[in-house]
Amino acid sequence: MSLVEFLQIWIIAFFTLSLFSFLYKDNPFYKLAEHIFAGLSAGYYVGLIWESVILQQMIDPMFNNGKWWLVFPGILGVLMFSRFSKNYSWISRISLAFVMGTTAGIFLVSELHGKVLPQIQATMKSLDPSQGFAGFILALIIIVGVISTLIYFYFSKEHKGALGGVAKVGIWFIMISFGAHFGYTVMARISLLIGRVQFLIDDWGGSIVQLFS
Amino acid sequence: MFQNKVTIFITLIILLLSQSLFAVDTTENSNLTITDSTTADSVIIQPVAGVENLENTADNDIPAFRSERLNALIFMLLFSVVILLYTRWARSGKELFLRKINGLDEVEEAVGRATEMGKPVLFVPGLQEIDEMETIAGISILGRVAHITARYGTPLHVPVRYPMVLAAGQEVVQQAYIEEGKADSYDVDMVRYVAGEQFAYTATINGYMMREKPATNLYMGAFFAESLLLAETGNAAGSIQIAGTAQPAQLPFFIAACDYTLMGEELYAASAYLSREPLLLGGLKGQDWIKLLLIILIITGIILASFNSAEWYLNLFESV
Numbered sequence: 088m089s090l091v092e093f094l095q096i097w098i099i100a101f102f103t104l105s106l107f108s109f110l111y112k113d114n115p116f117y118k119l120a121e122h123i124f125a126g127l128s129a130g131y132y133v134g135l136i137w138e139s140v141i142l143q144q145m146i147d148p149m150f151n152n153g154k155w156w157l158v159f160p161g162i163l164g165v166l167m168f169s170r171f172s173k174n175y176s177w178i179s180r181i182s183l184a185f186v187m188g189t190t191a192g193i194f195l196v197s198e199l200h201g202k203v204l205p206q207i208q209a210t211m212k213s214l215d216p217s218q219g220f221a222g223f224i225l226a227l228i229i230i231v232g233v234i235s236t237l238i239y240f241y242f243s244k245e246h247k248g249a250l251g252g253v254a255k256v257g258i259w260f261i262m263i264s265f266g267a268h269f270g271y272t273v274m275a276r277i278s279l280l281i282g283r284v285q286f287l288i289d290d291w292g293g294s295i296v297q298l299f300s
Numbered sequence: 301m302f303q304n305k306v307t308i309f310i311t312l313i314i315l316l317l318s319q320s321l322f323a324v325d326t327t328e329n330s331n332l333t334i335t336d337s338t339t340a341d342s343v344i345i346q347p348v349a350g351v352e353n354l355e356n357t358a359d360n361d362i363p364a365f366r367s368e369r370l371n372a373l374i375f376m377l378l379f380s381v382v383i384l385l386y387t388r389w390a391r392s393g394k395e396l397f398l399r400k401i402n403g404l405d406e407v408e409e410a411v412g413r414a415t416e417m418g419k420p421v422l423f424v425p426g427l428q429e430i431d432e433m434e435t436i437a438g439i440s441i442l443g444r445v446a447h448i449t450a451r452y453g454t455p456l457h458v459p460v461r462y463p464m465v466l467a468a469g470q471e472v473v474q475q476a477y478i479e480e481g482k483a484d485s486y487d488v489d490m491v492r493y494v495a496g497e498q499f500a501y502t503a504t505i506n507g508y509m510m511r512e513k514p515a516t517n518l519y520m521g522a523f524f525a526e527s528l529l530l531a532e533t534g535n536a537a538g539s540i541q542i543a544g545t546a547q548p549a550q551l552p553f554f555i556a557a558c559d560y561t562l563m564g565e566e567l568y569a570a571s572a573y574l575s576r577e578p579l580l581l582g583g584l585k586g587q588d589w590i591k592l593l594l595i596i597l598i599i600t601g602i603i604l605a606s607f608n609s610a611e612w613y614l615n616l617f618e619s620v
Contacts, residue, residue, distance in 0.1 A: 106503065113510040121503045128497030170467055183430070183468055190431040199379075200372045200619055207594060208617040211601030211610060230602060234595055240565045242573075243588040245399050261563065269552035276525070 093294055100291040103283060206233075232260040368620045382593075383586035390582030398581065403542050403560035404573045407518070410540045411448045414515035420455035421445065422514040424505060424530065426521020426545070427498060430464040433568070434546050438521030439468050440571035441544070445518060446476035450485060457514065458491040461501045466493045502526035506533040519543040519558070520567065523550045531557035544570060 088096075105120035145161055148154040163185055169178035210233045212226035238250065239257030246254040390396055414421045423445055425438035442458065449456040456473065460466045469491035477486035495501045506529060509517070517534040519527075519541070527543075527550040534541045535557050543554035544562030554561045562570060565587075572580035601617075604610035 109506065109510075113507060117503075118507060121500075121507045124497070124500040125495040125504050128495045128500035129493075132496035167463070167467060170470075179467055180471065183464065183471065186431055186464060187436060187468070190433070190436065194433055195376065196372065199375055200369065203594075204372065204375070204617045204619045207598055207601070208614055208619070210598050211605050211614060211617075213605040213608070213610075214602060215606050215608070230598075234598065237591050237595055241588055241591055242398050242401070242569055243585055244397075264548065265552040265555065268549045269556075272549050272553070276528075 088294065088297060093297075096290050096294050100287060103287065210234075231256065236260055366620075368618075371616055371618065378593075379586075379590050382589050383583050386586035386589065387579055387582035390578035390585070393578075396578070396581045396585055398569075398573060398584065401562070401566055401569065401573055403544065403562045403566065404570055406540075406542060406560050407445065407574065408448055410516040410518070410542060411445065411452060411454055413540055415452040415454045417515045419515035420457050420512060421449055421516045421518065422505070422509065422512075422534075422539070423456065423458045423518045423520070425458065425460060425465060425469060426519070426523055427461055427501065427526065428522040429462045430468050432522055434522035435465060437568050437571065438544075439465070439472055441518075441520045441567075441574065442469060443472035443476050444571060444574040446473040447480055450477045450480035450482040453482075453485065456490045457508070457512070459494040459501070459505050459508070460491060461494065461496060461498075463493060466491060498524065498526060502529050505530060509533050509537045509539065513537050514539050517541045519545070519554065520562075520570070521545065523547055523554075528553040528557060534558075 102120045102123070105116040108114055109117045145157050149157045149161075163182040166182045167179050169175045210229060212229055214223065214226055214230070216223055218226075235253050235257035237257070239246075239254040239261065241250070241254070244250055411421055423442055425442055426432075426435050428435045430436065430439070446456060448454075458469050458473065460469055470488060473491055474483075474486050474488075477483055494504045508514075509530075510533065514534075514537070517530075517539045519530060520543070523530070523543075523545050524547065527545070527547075531541060531543060531554055541558040542560045542562070543558040544567035545551060545554065546564045546567055548564075551561065551563055569584055572584040601610055601613055604613050
């Protein structure tokens with residue numbers, strides 16, 4: 088192990104342990120790690136956006152490939168700098184309105200086309216008993232789950248009586264789905280923790296052993 | 301009247317643009333936000349992917365109007381007309397009923413608690429850019445919350461992850477303080493850029509929670525792997541917590557660690573619910589009507605499918 092690798096491992100281990108120390112309580116080591124982490128990320132993202140967005144996606148195509156129309160998003164970006172002025176900060180609203188407006192427009196289509204229509208189609212299951220018991224039950228679960236969940240998110244009527252009953256079935260389906268998500272995500276987080284612990288034991292522990300051997 | 305016509309005109313323009321430019325890759329576009337719910341780091345280069353898709357679209361000579369997507373256009377027109385009609389109805393002064401949504405009823409109470417304790421309200425508008433619907437919903441709720449904090453004189457702290465969210469957040473908070481006649485109380489640092497990296501952002505908010513001990517934490521927007529880190533730290537700091545997100549993988553964590561949770565569409569309904577503005581309420585009622593319509597369409601499809609004669613009907617919902 089070279090000196091550089093050795094130092095890298097120790098720095099990573101120091102910051103890993105500093106962040107873990109938050110489990111006990113807020114302390115100066117955590118504060119140090121937090122501030123370095125936040126500062127580094129801000130600097131890193133400035134560099135990343137300059138390189139991958141401003142240079143690669145705007146300047147380069149505009150001057151080398153003749154895509155002159157990229158000047159318009161560039162202008163919208165420049166308008167954001169008006170926020171530094173008290174008198175002219177309102178100009179930045181043009182860029183904000185453009186982004187928020189186009190987002191709503193694009194999502195209107197993409198959500199309908201990419202999610203709503205396919206999901207409606209996939210819910211139209213046959214309840215023909217000749218498809219077999221398992222198929223029938225699965226279809227029934229999907230149909231009841233989708234319709235009752237949609238009813239749960241119906242805001243125009245108080246959830247009482249029959250509507251309340253169906254909404255209650257909907258919330259059961261939602262909670263069962265959350266349970267499955269919870270288990271799956273916890274498993275994934277545990278694997279992240281294992282990765283960190285493995286680093287501390289194998290890499291950092293290995294470097295300590297090497298130091299004293 | 302004129303305003304409605306303008307709205308319809310703009311909607312049609314967006315539709316045509318969407319059909320000719322963006323809808324070409326809608327299925328792919330809906331996946332542009334590259335997020336992993338396990339490590340859940342949302343990728344910063346989202347615009348790059350979008351630009352590439354648009355460039356490919358132009359290169360492939362895809363027709364301006366794709367007739368196989370006529371169904372999407374018809375549904376879009378139908379939905380738009382319904383929402384516009386309900387909006388108009390709401391504007392005419394008709395009383396519109398909305399059922400009680402528990403988490404939202406508690407927002408004002410939670411801010412009131414912070415006021416009594418003399419501690420700040422922490423509002424986290426999620427981890428995504430302003431070009432995500434959840435973030436827009438979060439910013440919209442921030443505006444309502446800022447009205448309450450302005451009225452009560454409660455300190456408000458809003459850490460953000462993206463510069464555009466910073467600008468939007470500052471705009472809505474400032475506007476709320478002006479509308480409440482408290483323009484002098486507005487401080488530009490109420491909404492503050494913290495860090496671009498997901499966990500650096502989370503670590504900073506966690507540190508803030510343990511040091512400042514805000515009385516109320518509101519998490520409204522898109523959240524990923526940091527959801528439990530935030531909610532559990534807030535819980536340990538003794539704050540009242542209300543969360544709202546449409547990320548199914550993160551909702552269970554918020555439900556476990558927060559006092560109230562807005563699930564999925566409740567987040568989008570929140571702004572209308574809190575403000576009671578006729579325009580927003582009309583939109584919400586229109587969406588409810590659309591849900592009923594979808595249920596009827598689904599039930600019709602199920603009946604047809606059960607009698608083996610649904611093929612033509614299923615084709616109406618084909619997504620090409």
